[in-house]
Amino acid sequence: GIKMRSKAGTRVGGRMGRPGKSAPRKMKPPVHVLFPVGKSGGQRRSVGTASKAVTAAEPEGEAIAAQSAGMVHVDTGERRCPKCGQVTFKNSCPNCGTHTDPVFRCPRCHTIGMPGDIVCPACGADLVCQKESIFSMKAEYDLALEKTGMTNARNIPEVKGVQGMISRERCVEPLEKGILRAKHDVYVFRDGTIRYDMINLPLTHFKPREIHVSVEKLRSIGYTADIYGAELTCDQQILELHPQDILVSQDCGEYLLRVSHYLDEMLVHLYGLEPFYNAEKPEDLVGQLIMGLAPHTSAGVLARLIGFTRAKAGYAHPFYHAAKRRNCDGDEDCVMLMLDGLLNFSRAFLPSTRGGTMDAPLVLTTILNPKEVDKEALNVDVMARYPLKVYEGCLTYEEPKNLASSVDYINGRLGKPEQFEGFLFTHDTDDISKGPLDSRYTDKTLKNTEEKIIVELELADKIRAVDTDDLAERILNSHLMPDMIGNLRSFSKQKFRCPKCDTGYRRNTMSGKCPRCGSPLKPTMHKGNVTKYLGISKYIREHYNLSLYALQRIEVMEKNITSTFGEEEKTQMDLSDFF
Known part of the structure; x- marks a missing residue:
């Protein structure tokens, strides 16, 4: 007869994975252009606000104020035109249009260094490319608006710049780029590129229906046959993904479409060239080159966009x-349109601090x-089915290395044409995006961290492989307690800031007002920052078996918070309060 065996043999329980991520990369606060507005831009770093600002040092009088409105004082790089000698902070000479060169000057003896010098040849001090620039932001903004065709006040979006530059050259972008980015609702990263972040998922095969691209479009970019050699005619056929082709989320596709509109307008208005993409819908970007980049690296990898996923x-x-x-x-990695990287990335924008060149496409594979x-990636089997020897070996707990010769791994194909193609799989799927598209962690049904922790612990209670008490204590010790301790320390050392002119102070003034503009000063740390995890910590203490050490940590933290902020005021009293 037929002997019935266990479906899986040995089962291993565990939880793994992370919430899905698909979102534009934004600096904090979000920025449209790497152009300094100083304090004049306010908290929002608004170029429009800076163009209307009147500095506190200006004399009173409507005529003088109107004449000097929009004058800003910012630290920029010092640059000189090699053709006409004009000194400016711009990359292009305002007189003749020639590309300017950075000037590195000694802050001690004012000696100008030669190209490539890092220290002063006279006194040995570090050379800097820095000067205080005083110019009319209003004039610069109006000129940029005119150049981009944004002269209608109703069509002008809020353009957000930066407070100051942090690169060694303190190189600035043209304001026109920021206006066009704001127009198309896209944001710049610190190196001048526009990025979109997504979680990585591996894929070797797909169907045209799954990636929302027509059969005709796929045929036009080289996908002419399925994995069985049949001509591609149907959106249900299985195709093998080329190693440098990628699929992005549908949200990413919409964002890249806006980026392409920005790039096309930039080519027209800034460089006097014809638009490149001319895309009207995301599918029009299929076949275009993009660049992928991982955090903490300095090398991008070339890829081709071939479709979109609901995931x-x-x-x-x-x-x-x-x-x-x-x-x-x-x-989690990012992608960017290749043309954006080629036109807008510059090493001159990168921070001069340690690690400033990380997460930047300095080279391209x-x-x-x-x-x-x-x-x-090479330890992947590419078979349609496993031989009987593998299953028999599993029953006897054979060493995996003794069965490796019976399995077709990619590693065994290196150096052959088969290293790129002819991959197969053991299990098919209806749709690569099938399943929950949003986890509860990211779908906003859970309003705060406390609710997310409670749901996580409730889930852990249902999994026999998880020790919920241990998990609760790990959350407490690795996340909640360090956050409260750090914020309590920061509260005792906090600075104060003026919400109007954005000036910071080491301590509060006697009057509680900003000496510069007279507005009330605001603290940078609040009670809520310190106590936000105290409630969930007490919840964990009451519902789970914690070690004595963890219980005492919560008790000590509660006492420290009480000694700092006092007892909580009771909003309602009952009869027991009087006895």
């Missing part, structure tokens, strides 16, 4: 994820070599 993630070949120096377990990627 809040980016699908790509295991080779591609590994080429970014990332594994395929849910890391154009051809992917499987021999050079992480070995994790």
Whole structure:
């Protein structure tokens, strides 16, 4: 007869994974242009606000104030035109249009260094490219608006700049770029590029229906046959993903479409060229080149956009994820349109601080070599079914290395044409995006961290493989307590800030008002920052078995908060309060 065996043999319980992520990369606060507005831009770093500002040092009088409105004082780089000698802070000479060169000057003896010098040849001090620039932001803004065709006041969006530059050259972007980015609702990162972040998911095969691209479009970019060699005619056929082709989320597709509109207008208005993309819908971007980049690296990897997914993630070949120096377990990387990287990235924008060159496309990998990627991507089997020997070996707990020769791994195909193609799989799926598109962690049904922790602990209670008491204590010790301790320390050392002119002070003034503009000063840390996790910490204490050490930590923190802020005021009294 037939012997019935266990479906899986040994089962391993565990929880893994992370919430989906698909969102534009934004600086904090979000920025449209790397152009300094100083304190004149207010809290929002608004270029429009700075163009209307009147500095406190200006004399009174409507005529003088109107004449000097929009004059700003900001630290910029010092640059000189090699053709006419004009000194400016702009990359292009305002007189002749020639690209300007940075001037590095000694802050001690004012000696100008030669190109490539880092220290002063006279006294040895570090050279700096810095000067106080005083100019009319109103004039600069009006000129940029005119150049971009945004002369109608109703069509002018709020353009957000930066308070100051942090690169060694203190290089600034043209204001026109910020106006066009604001017009199309896209944001710049610190290196001048526009990025979109997504969680990585590995993929080797797809169907046209799953990626929302027509069969005709796929045929036009080289997908002419399915994995069985049949001509591509139907959106249900299975195709093999090329190693440097990727799928992005539908949200990412819409964002990249806006980026393409920005780039096309930039080509027309700034460079006098024809638009490049001319895209009207996301599918028009299929076949275009993009660049992928992982955090903490300095090398981008070239890719081609071929479709879109409903999942809040980016699908790509295991080779591609590994080429970014990332594994395929849910890391978060970014993508950007290739033209944006070529036109707008500059090393001159990168911070001069340690680690400033990380997360920047200093180099670009154009051809992917499987021999050079992480070995994790090579340890993938590409068989349609496993031989009987593998199943029999599992029953006897055979060493995996003794069965490796019976399995077709990518590692065994290196150096052959089969290293790129002919991959198969054991289990099919209806849709690569099938399943929850939003986890409860990100779908906003849980309003705050406290609710998320409670739901997480409730889920842990239902999983036999998880020790909920241990999990609760780990959350307390690794997240909640360090946050409260750090914020309590910051509260005792906090600074004060003027919400109107954005001036910061080490301590509060006697009058509680800003000496510069007279507005009331505001603290930078509040009671709520310190106590926000006290409630959930007490909840964990009451519902889970914690160690004595953890219980005492909560008790000490509660006493420290009480000694700092006092007892909570009771809003309602009952009879027991009088006895």
